[in-house]
Amino acid sequence: MKLSPWAKNISPSPTLAVDARVKELIASGEDIAGFGAGEPDFDTPAFIKDAAKEALDQGKTKYAASSGVPALRSALAEKYRSFNGIESAVANEVIVSPGGKYSCYLAILATCGPGDEVIIPAPYWVSYPEMVKLAGAVPKIVEAGDDQGFKVTPEQLEAVITDRTRMVVINSPSNPTGAVYSREELEALVAVIIKHDLYLMSDEIYEYLYYDGLSHSSPASFSKEAAERTITVGGFSKTFSMTGWRLGTLHAPAPVAKAIGSIQSQTSSNATTFAQWGALAALEKPDLARAALDEMLIAFDRRRLMLLDGLNGIDGIKTLRAQGAFYLFPNISSFGLASNDFAARLLEEAKVAVVPGSGFGADDYVRLSYATSDSIIEKGLGRLRDFCAGF
Secondary structure (H helix, E strand, O other): OOOOOOHHOOOOOHHHHHHHHHHHHHOOOOOOEOOOOOOOOOOOOEEEHHHHHHHHHHHOOOOOOOOOHHHHHHHHHHHHHHOOOOOOOOOHEEEEEOOOOHHHHHHHHHHHOOOOOEEEEEEEOHHHHHHHHHOOOOOEEEOOOOHOOOOHHHHHHHHHOOOOOOEEEEEEOOOOEEEEEOHHHHHHHHHHHHHHOOOEEEEEOEEEEEEOOOOOOOOHHHHHHHHHOOEEEOOOOOOOOOHOOOOOEEEEOOOHHHHHHHHHHHHOOOOOHHHHHHHHHHHHHHHHHHHHHHHHHHHHHHHHHHHHHHHHHOOOEEEOOOEEEEEOOEEEEEHOOHHHHHHHHHHHOOOOOOHHHHHHOOOEEEEOOOOOOOOOOHHHHHHHHHHOOOO
């Protein structure tokens, strides 16, 4: 039997593969220090679960509007105005999807087609290039290593833009690096995007997860011209530990949002109805939401510094200080192994799970998530230290 060109050209997610392997090993009795999964180890806040339970009890289990429950879309539009600063945001420019990942794919699918080029800074989230290929477009990778803080420059953008360029992808805070673009850096990139009349997909799934006194900037808030070209992607997974709920969000100019809504209506239909009512509680009860988020941020910040200090205390490892999300991206090139080999040996020999940097377009690195317990971080660092001492 033959497979389609899309199926043959797609690569599986390395982050999910590592997570699946870790769960297999744990189920077989192995003691694994896992740094692979990009999901908070906290439970979903009780008030959000209670709202979903209430929706179930009220029979809100049927089809909903494909672009999202109207009350949730309205609340999200207000959030985009008040938090993100997108003054023009209205409900019909908001889409609720089955996950932030699907929101990204919808954004690309609605604006890019065969032969179009999409500029993706590396290190990148593993799914961006694959989504571009699924749309028939071509990923154009621009490397931004630790020597430039993992952030692409306007000059780099200018150098790779062609008459086929359709979109630029920016993820801040970043997965896998935790790097954060300042407002000034984003404004410089947006100026290039406006100059060449391109789309910007701004992946802001970690928009609440900042440290060191930093705050979030949304490119769509910079100007009318920026808003007309920016698709802002987000979701509830990282902020409220709702990864399994599969709820993504998206704000786009009205014509783009309409096209995205049409695509979703013919693919996934609507995101899970009762889950949307749970998410609505996160927006309608800001005091409870803020308390839950602050609890996570305090823990994440402590773990970030613990892991950063531990990694940089190991000979041969160099790690930049991440200022957002919940990842560190250490450089392991001094050990002379490709990231796949380093990660495989580390798992089998030391029982420590990390994600190879090759999947993020950066083979000199591995990704560690500190969305895990202090005890796992302490145990994992000890094992990693012993492993590296063997080189």
